[in-house]
Amino acid sequence: MSLTKRFVALCVALGMASLAGPGGAMAQTVVGVTATEIKVGNTNPYSGPASAYGTIGKVIGAYFKKVNDEGGINGRKINYISYDDQYSPPKTVEMVRKLVEQDQVAFLFQTLGTPPNSAIHKYMNEKKVPQLFVATGATKWNDPTHFPWTMGYQPNYQTEGRIYAAYILKNVPDAKVGILYQNDDYGKDYLKGFEDGLGDAAKKLIVMKQSYEVTDPTIDSQIVNLKNSGANVFFNITIPKFAAQAIKKANDIGWKPLHFLNNVSSSLGTVLKPAGLEASKGLITALYMKEITDPQWKNDKGFQDWVVFMKKYYPEGALDDQSNAFGYNVAILMTQVLKQCGNDLSRENIMRQAANLKNVELPLLLPGIKVNTSPTDFAPIEQEQLAKFDGERWAIFGDMVEAIRK
Amino acid sequence: MAQPGDGLKRAGLVVVLVAACALPFVLSGFRVFQCTQVCIYAIALLGLNILTGYNGQFSLGHGAFYAIGAYTTAIMIDRWNVGYGWTIPVAGVLCLVVGFLFGWPALRLEGLYLALATFSLALALPQILKYFEHWTGGSQGIVLSKPKAPWGLPLSEDQWLYFLSLIILVILFVLAANLLRGRTGRAIMAIRDNHLAAETMGINSALYKSMVFGVSAAYTGIAGALSAVAIAFVAPDSFDVFLSVTLLTGIVIGGLATISGAIFGAIFILFVPNWALDISKAAPWAIFGIFLIVFMYVMPRGIAGSLRLLWIRWMRPAVVNTQVKRNVS
Numbered sequence: 001m002s003l004t005k006r007f008v009a010l011c012v013a014l015g016m017a018s019l020a021g022p023g024g025a026m027a028q029t030v031v032g033v034t035a036t037e038i039k040v041g042n043t044n045p046y047s048g049p050a051s052a053y054g055t056i057g058k059v060i061g062a063y064f065k066k067v068n069d070e071g072g073i074n075g076r077k078i079n080y081i082s083y084d085d086q087y088s089p090p091k092t093v094e095m096v097r098k099l100v101e102q103d104q105v106a107f108l109f110q111t112l113g114t115p116p117n118s119a120i121h122k123y124m125n126e127k128k129v130p131q132l133f134v135a136t137g138a139t140k141w142n143d144p145t146h147f148p149w150t151m152g153y154q155p156n157y158q159t160e161g162r163i164y165a166a167y168i169l170k171n172v173p174d175a176k177v178g179i180l181y182q183n184d185d186y187g188k189d190y191l192k193g194f195e196d197g198l199g200d201a202a203k204k205l206i207v208m209k210q211s212y213e214v215t216d217p218t219i220d221s222q223i224v225n226l227k228n229s230g231a232n233v234f235f236n237i238t239i240p241k242f243a244a245q246a247i248k249k250a251n252d253i254g255w256k257p258l259h260f261l262n263n264v265s266s267s268l269g270t271v272l273k274p275a276g277l278e279a280s281k282g283l284i285t286a287l288y289m290k291e292i293t294d295p296q297w298k299n300d301k302g303f304q305d306w307v308v309f310m311k312k313y314y315p316e317g318a319l320d321d322q323s324n325a326f327g328y329n330v331a332i333l334m335t336q337v338l339k340q341c342g343n344d345l346s347r348e349n350i351m352r353q354a355a356n357l358k359n360v361e362l363p364l365l366l367p368g369i370k371v372n373t374s375p376t377d378f379a380p381i382e383q384e385q386l387a388k389f390d391g392e393r394w395a396i397f398g399d400m401v402e403a404i405r406k
Numbered sequence: 407m408a409q410p411g412d413g414l415k416r417a418g419l420v421v422v423l424v425a426a427c428a429l430p431f432v433l434s435g436f437r438v439f440q441c442t443q444v445c446i447y448a449i450a451l452l453g454l455n456i457l458t459g460y461n462g463q464f465s466l467g468h469g470a471f472y473a474i475g476a477y478t479t480a481i482m483i484d485r486w487n488v489g490y491g492w493t494i495p496v497a498g499v500l501c502l503v504v505g506f507l508f509g510w511p512a513l514r515l516e517g518l519y520l521a522l523a524t525f526s527l528a529l530a531l532p533q534i535l536k537y538f539e540h541w542t543g544g545s546q547g548i549v550l551s552k553p554k555a556p557w558g559l560p561l562s563e564d565q566w567l568y569f570l571s572l573i574i575l576v577i578l579f580v581l582a583a584n585l586l587r588g589r590t591g592r593a594i595m596a597i598r599d600n601h602l603a604a605e606t607m608g609i610n611s612a613l614y615k616s617m618v619f620g621v622s623a624a625y626t627g628i629a630g631a632l633s634a635v636a637i638a639f640v641a642p643d644s645f646d647v648f649l650s651v652t653l654l655t656g657i658v659i660g661g662l663a664t665i666s667g668a669i670f671g672a673i674f675i676l677f678v679p680n681w682a683l684d685i686s687k688a689a690p691w692a693i694f695g696i697f698l699i700v701f702m703y704v705m706p707r708g709i710a711g712s713l714r715l716l717w718i719r720w721m722r723p724a725v726v727n728t729q730v731k732r733n734v735s
Contacts, residue, residue, distance in 0.1 A: 047691055049646060084683055084690060089547070089644045090637045094440065101436035115547055119639040122549060138546075184536060185545040213533065 028346035029128065032106030038338065038345060039079045040064070041099035041108045043116060048086035053112055055317055056135060057082045059327035060110060062314035063335075073338045076345075081105060087112075089119035096120045100129055107132055107350055109334055110153075110327075114138045114185060117150075125149045130351045132337070133330055133380065138189065142379040144355070151354055151378040153330055155288055157186060157262075158193030163286050163384055163401050164260045165197025168205070168233060172258060176207045178231030180222055180246060182238060183211040190237045190262055207231050212242065220249050227255040235260045240267060244275040251279035261285045263384075269293035269320035272389065281391045286384040286401065290364045292325045296393040302363030329362045333371060333380070336360055368400055426572060430565040438564040439636070440676060445571035446632045447672035449578055451656045452665065453625025458654070459663035460586060461618045462598030464517060467524030469649035470531040471501050471623040473642075475630025480548040480640040481541055490553055490635050494574070497631035498624045505623020509616035528650040532642035547641025550634065567636050574632065578625060583665055585621070594618055595663075626653075659701055661708025670709035674701075 032039035044057025064078040072078065081103055083095040092111070099105045107130035111117055114136040124131040125147050133153035134141055141152030168175050179194070181187035191209075195202045208229035210222040219242050226234065227250070234257040236246050243265035250259070261283045265271045268291060272280040290297045297303040306328055310317055317324045338345075340353040357380060360371040371380045384401050387394040430438045454468045478497040482488040508527070515523050535542045542548065555566035585591055596604035597611050605611050634640050652675050660671025682693035705712040 046687070048648065049643075082687075084687075086648070087643055088646070088648075089639050089641050090443075090633065093637050093639070094443065097436045097439055101434060113643075115545065115641040115643045118547055118549060118641065119637065122551070122638065188544070215533075 028344075028348055030106075030346045031129075032104050033076070033345040036076055037079050038073070038076050039081065039103065039105040040334075041096070041103065041105035042080065042082040043085040043092050043095050043099075043108075043111045044082055045087040045112060046084040048088065050087035050113060053087075053135075053323060054084075055321060055323050056110065056112060056327040059310075059314055059317055059324045060331045060334075062317070063309070063328055063331035066309060066313050067335055073335060074343060078335075078338075085111075085116055087116060089115050092116035093119050093123070096123070100124075100127060105129075106345060107347060109133060110135050110330055112136070117141075121147060121150060128347060130347055130354065132350075132354055133333065135326075135330075137186065142377070144376060144378045149351060151351075151373070151380070153333075153380050154326075155381050155384055156193075156379070157189035158196070159382070160263055160286050160384060161190045161193025161195075162197035163386070164235060164284075165194050166401075167284075167386065169198065169201065172233060175205050175233045175258075176229075176231045177205050177233045177235060178208045178210070178226035178229050178257070179206060179235045180210045180212070180219065180226060180238060182242070183213055186239075186264075187211065187237050194235060212238075214239070216242075219245055223249040223255070224253060227253055231257055233258045233260070235262075236265075237262050238265060240265045240270045243271045247272070247275035247279055247283070251276065256282075259283050263287060266291055266387075266394070267293055267320075267322055268393075277391055280389050283389040285387055285389075285394070287366055287387050287394060287396070288369050288381055288384045289322070289325060289329065290366060291394055292322055292364070293320050294393050305363055325364045329364045332362055333357075333360065366396070423576075427569075430561075430568045435562065435564045438562075438568050442564070442568045442571050442636050443633075444669070444672045444676055445568070445575045446629050446636065447653075447656065447675060448668045449571075449575055449632070450626045450629035450653055451660060451671045452579065452582055452668035453622045453629065454653050455657045455660070455662065455664070455668055455671075456582060456586070456594075456625065457618055457622035459657060459661075459667075460591070460598065461594050461615065463512075463615065463619065464521040465524040465622075466521045466647075466650050466654060467526070467528035468622075468626045468653050469645050469647065470524075470527045471505060471626040472630035472633070472649060472653075473531050473535065473640075473645035474504060475501050475627030476634035476640045476645070477535065477542060477548075477630075478627070479631040479634040480550060483550055484543075484548045485541070494628055494631045494635075498628040501627025501630075502620045502624035505627075506616050506620030508623070509619025510612075512619065513612055513615055525647070525650070528647050532645060535642045535645075542642075545642055547639055547644075550638045550640075552638045553635060571632050571636070574628065578628065579665060579668075582625075586665070590614075655698070657708075659698070659708055661710030661712075661714075664708065664710035664714070666713075667708050667710035674709070 042057055042060065044054050045051050046054040046057065061080050061082060064080045067073065068077045081099060085092040085095050096108065099108065108124065109132050111131065112135040117134045117136055120131065128149055131150040133151060135153065137154060137157045139156045139158050141150055179191065181191050198205055208226055208231060210225055212219045212222060223246055236243060236259060238246055243261060259282065263286050266285045266287060290300065290303060292303065306325060307319065309328065310319060310324065337350065337354050340356065341349050355373045355375050355378065357371050357373045362371065366385050369381065369383045373380050382402060385396050386398050386401065387396045429441055450468065450472055454465060457463050457465055475497040478500050479490065479493040482493040482496065483490055512520055512523055536544050552563045554563060555561040559566065593604065593609045593614055596609060597614055601611050656671035656675040657667065659674045661667030678697050679690065679694055682697065683690040685693050
């Protein structure tokens with residue numbers, strides 16, 4: 001490097017340091033950003049076994065289109081590049097390398113699924129490319145010390161399990177707990193959080209654990225077993241199809257436990273209605289989003305805005321699919337981060353701003369739930385609220401539960 | 407038996423090899439990674455082609471052997487800190503044994519029934535992997551580190567992995583060519599064409615079929631092992647049923663019962679889905695389906711088979727000419 005170049009570099013570095021304040025003198029990498037455009041990369045399962053989630057990738061694209069139609073962010077349009085990874089980790093690696101090395105995106109946003117994100121976790125951190133707001137409920141994304149370029153989004157499953165455990169310890173003196181869980185990482189994460197939450201009491205309180213495979217046709221026999229175990233509390237860790245079956249079957253055979261239903265299956269449209277609203281009475285779940293099929297939000301501003309948006313920008317998307325609300329929320333959060341970045345869209349600053357969200361409210365989060373991050377806290381949503389189904393809607397009760405993280 | 411055009415063929419082979427060695431120095435890291443994947447798929451496809459193309463046994467479950475190879479490598483590296491180089495032959499031998507043992511009872515099954523039996527293997531394996539969570543990491547999988555180039559070679563990780571895959575590919579292709587062009591190969595094909603006639607001629611059909619199954623599984627297992635090293639991650643979701651179907655697509659498109667077809671097939675199954683996605687984001691698999699139909703219609707014998715036909719047609723005048731010349735002299 002010649003002397004003049006060195007001098008210029010020094011000036012630039014000093015200038016940046018003064019702009020960024022103390023501690024901001026690190027090297028800045030600006031990739032994927034021009035005066036008119038920000039390139040954002042994403043992978044989603046548009047085909048394959050998990051393709052039902054692909055709508056999240058699409059609704060995000062629709063939201064960015066809306067942002068662009070309204071003039072973009074600080075004059076820059078978002079160029080959203082989303083590839084199909086079929087939920088297959090090798091394909092994710094290939095597509096993400098294409099995004100990072102060939103398309104030269106500024107950062108990745110909302111790559112979906114625990115296995116796909118695990119496959120690119122190390123790569124993204126070695127390349128120092130932000131991997132923001134990944135769409136998975138696993139616990140490992142909040143690890144800024146070891147993985148400073150990766151950040152989660154939603155409350156994780158273990159946290160939710162602990163919330164139910166705390167409720168039982170406090171409110172149900174003679175609890176005998178029966179558990180039904182899906183035999184994979186999702187089911188086991190919930191189970192672990194729940195058992196950790198019960199602590200030493202777990203052995204005594206849990207009278208039976210039953211599991212099922214996602215490929216099983218029915219879980220009727222598990223429900224009968226749980227009833228016969230004499231359990232008076234039921235923790236139902238199942239995906240929508242099986243949750244509806246479980247609620248219906250328990251009702252049919254006259255088993256009336258205190259029934260905890262995991263957030264994954266809290267949809268009125270896809271779970272409670274098929275199971276029967278009467279049979280669903282008394283269910284308890286933990287929510288962080290507005291359940292879009294719940295009539296109580298009919299006149300809510302956030303909900304109505306979302307419906308208008310869906311009709312204009314994503315008319316083929318289903319209005320009873322919670323995933324479309326999920327993607328809308330997280331896309332709004334992403335635009336918030338980019339707005340905060342101002343004109344410094346270096347990867348370092350994007351990460352810094354993502355870790356600098358203070359009390360951000362999103363239109364389809366429950367009222368009072370706020371997004372907060374810091375350089376040591378890479379878990380944006382950490383609050384949940386218990387809700388009881390009253391036969392018509394989810395009635396929120398009790399205090400906001402702050403998740404306690406390990 | 408030297409045939410006209412053999413010299414040309416050999417020269418062509420050398421050109422291809424030289425080009426293959428030059429590739430990683432002209433392409434970007436991401437493209438090199440894709441070429442590595444082509445090499446890996448080509449090994450797996452050759453394995454399946456030995457079984458299906460040459461021996462006439464259908465398998466819809468080779469993704470399972472691919473997975474066994476990948477997990478063997480991943481577990482050995484993750485649990486026992488074995489060097490990745492050692493794990494690849496171990497994966498091959500393990501798959502050889504598993505394939506042979508699976509092939510033995512599968513002897514009673516012919517054609518579609520064998521396809522179904524192998525299909526069940528591909529269906530069951532991801533669940534079995536989840537069951538042995540202690541070893542396999544369950545559905546979370548196992549994260550590995552990418553190996554650096556050894557002996558201080560001035561190569562990037564991508565370049566080194568490419569050369570490693572290429573070397574293994576060349577070795578396995580030469581071995582396969584030797585196996586298939588000799589007496590054993592004729593026996594294998596005789597069983598495919600008419601197993602009664604083959605047995606009458608004294609070929610031990612049962613032994614050969616199981617052996618072919620084993621060798622085929624070993625090839626696919628080695629490919630799986632290499633993929634674990636190249637991707638640096640394994641999880642049950644990497645090896646669903648779709649992988650097995652993809653492999654079968656690859657050998658049919660590439661050319662059944664051809665060796666070079668494995669490479670064409672590998673290029674097809676890696677790149678064509680991506681092109682399809684570039685053409686239409688809404689229905690990439692519909693586009694892929696159209697590609698598939700067009701290929702089957704235009705090249706009913708696969709890419710390698712059609713190239714061979716072209717080659718023969720192109721060489722024919724030369725053959726006639728030499729004969730004419732001989733007659734004259």
